[in-house]
Amino acid sequence: MGNLQIIPFEERENWDAVVRSFARFDVYYLSGYVSAFRFAKDGAPFLLYYRGEGMRLCYVVQQRDIAESPAYSGILERGRCFDWSTPYGYGGPLTEGFSERGIGDFFALLSDYCRSNRIVSQFIRFHPLLENYRVFEGKCELYNIRHxxxxxxxxxxxxxxxxxxxxxxxxxxxxxxxxxxxxxxxxxxxxxxxxxxxxxxxxxxxxxxxxxxxxxxxxxxxxxxxxxxxxxxxxxxxxxxxxxxxxxxxxxxxxxxxxxxxxxxxxxxxxxxxxxxxxxxxxxxxxxxxxxxxxxxxxxxxxxxxxxxxxxxxFYIGRNIFCEEVYRELLKLRAASDPGFCPDNDRLIQYRA
Missing domain, CATH: 3.40.630.30 (Gcn5-related N-acetyltransferase (GNAT))
Incomplete structure (x- = not known):
């Protein structure tokens, strides 16, 4: 089994060293790019870094407390559940090597971490030039939204x-x-x-x-x-x-x-x-x-x-739902507090519609 490391923004030197160790890294993965989006209230930045099973991968996420969303103000306690999204622009995995066993191991570690830390879902904007949605085929719900x-x-x-x-x-x-x-x-x-x-x-x-x-x-x-x-x-x-x-x-x-x-x-x-x-x-x-x-x-x-x-x-986007019961609960909470909300909407992360 490999190792999954969650690198916080405060470790910027380590963060950028990891990103630059991948041959096809791009500006969207650097700490200097994601830094500004802390002021857009998109959440705390983290770099996910996996090593093992014949492959390495990394990508950037921003973690938000769902209770801080205006839609859940006063109906959801803070610190109860969170979600991830890649920063504005393009992201998804940078990879070195690939194996079905490795990607399976990564998602097993990722799912365990997210369930243990109350990360309900993740939303990914993949990088069109890297075509890196292919790495997550079969492990992530993928949608091709435009050229x-x-x-x-x-x-x-x-x-x-x-x-x-x-x-x-x-x-x-x-x-x-x-x-x-x-x-x-x-x-x-x-x-x-x-x-x-x-x-x-x-x-x-x-x-x-x-x-x-x-x-x-x-x-x-x-x-x-x-x-x-x-x-x-x-x-x-x-x-x-x-x-x-x-x-x-x-x-x-x-x-x-x-x-x-x-x-x-x-x-x-x-x-x-x-x-x-x-x-x-x-x-x-x-x-x-x-x-x-x-x-x-x-x-x-x-x-x-x-x-x-x-x-x-x-341009592909994708999602993973790590905590199905909490995801459904969030939809029910939103529907109960907002008569105009339709749980069966066309947003990828439906509770944020």
Whole structure:
């Protein structure tokens, strides 16, 4: 039997050493990435690390006290039960070696730990570029919810060859209108991004969750300083759109973005992503993950797909229920206190609908 270690966030040096020991590690697994999400009230971060039975694996979870959810305020005592979810973005297992016996051993240890520590369920956002949902097939309820898009950034010639004509036209339009792209990690670039980001969230009537606090951004910029740059479009000495681009171990990610609506017609974001992709090619990144849309085939997805029509990767989510009786009890408690709640809803973790 192998060994399952639960590494707390406070052991950041050990955490990152474990993550970096896996050949295909990415930015989402580093303590510096998850650190900021402590300010989003997503729970206490832990790194799960399994060794044994011919394989190793690790992934990040955030642990929440279910009683702290507004839906259970006053009807569930604190410290009674918890759940796990992978942080915002992408996660799931990093692996070295694989065996059916090893994955069975891991889930046996994981289930025992969760039942002993009142962890009711876990929700996993798998990493599209790693296709790591395959590791948990047969051990986790898996759902393919949409395509995401990535660009091949091997070199500029490949980037150019994969652009659709409408995307190429949008890039040229921005250039023709004298839009210029710069990148920086300066304090001025950070402050401008934050201000524009809040304006963008307000214009989109975004959910409260996405109004990340200034403490969130300050922590992100400080803890992940070697893994991001802010790319921004400038017109007449004014920043008109901006994006946080993360990079790590040969991969880039389009993380958060902001833009001024009055300049949409100039297509500054097309030029920004193209320029970021070219920067990635020059700096050792082979793939630039743009993510997906809000829906399966919405305008945002189609915009991203115009950068590489064949660059599609499946985004899977999954769940495990470790304490079936407590899971059902939570659904009953919620239904009894909220007449509008439907226990048989389409959310993966139904008691959090």
């Amino acid at each position: 995401t898009v990535y660009m091949n950034t091997k070199d500029k010639a490949v980037i150019d060859a994969n652009l659709e004509s409408r995307c190429r036209g949008a890039i040229h339009k921005a250039m023709k209108n004298h839009v210029q792209i710069e990148n920086s990690r300066s304090e001025e670039a950070q402050k401008t991004f934050i201000r524009m980001y809040y304006e963008t969230m307000q214009r989109r009537s975004a959910a409260d969750y996405y109004y990340f606090s200034e403490e969130f951004f300050d922590d992100f910029f400080a803890k992940l300083a070697d893994c991001y740059r802010i790319f921004y479009a400038v017109l007449n000495e004014e920043i008109i759109c901006s994006a946080i681009i993360m990079y790590c171990n040969g991969s880039m990610h389009y993380h958060l973005s902001a833009a001024r609506k009055e300049y949409f017609a100039l297509s500054p974001n097309s030029l920004l992503l193209y320029t970021a992709a070219c920067w990635g090619a020059e700096n050792g990144c082979s793939k630039f993950h743009l993510g997906g849309g809000v829906g399966a085939q919405d305008s945002l997805f189609l915009f991203k797909r115009s950068f590489h029509k064949k660059g599609l990767a499946d």
